[in-house]
Amino acid sequence: MRVDILIPAVCILWLVGCSNDAAPTQPELLREPFRLSRDQVAGVSVSLTIASATVTPGETVYFTVSAHNSTNRQIQIGLNCGPAIDIIVTQPDGTQMSVLAGRLFSCELGPQHFAGPGETKTEHLEWQAPMRSGEYIAVAGLQRGDGPSNLSDLVHFAVFQR
Secondary structure, eight states: OOHHHHHHHHHHHHHHHOOOOOOHHHHHHHSSSSOOOOOOTTTEEEEEEEEEEEOOOEEEEEEEHHHHHHHSSSSSSSSSSSSEEEEEEOOTTOOEEEEETOOOOOOOOOOGGGEOOTEEEEEEEEOOOOSSSSSEEEEEEEEEETTEESSOOOOOEEEEEO
16 A cells, blocks of 8 residues: 555545535624724724514614714714715625615715714614515624724524514
């Protein structure tokens, strides 16, 4: 038996059979559900709540997002174009979308883009639940040019026919 062939063959079989490169499970997808911004805003924390953890297909989902400035100075939390805060929803098949997708926004800097010392900016956002039943996961963050930053904790909710 040729050891110089057997050892590499066993190593290849071991790597293929025992690697963690199998299709990711849902929790693995959620570790980094999308491209995160490298532009974190120091001193700002984002939180997300949902009015109901279970909705029916087509029903409106009501989110509340807050960005709290824990510093003693005014901070710009949003960029010039669009809202300062967004919510990304991960659907049962792993695809993600912004709850703001398809909406038009102006490109002017407004009061919603700034938080004073100790101030909390709160947004109420609505999203129509898709017709597909299943478990959904939402996360909120500050809108940056290269993706969301300062992410909230994940919020789980379900879309089911009652």
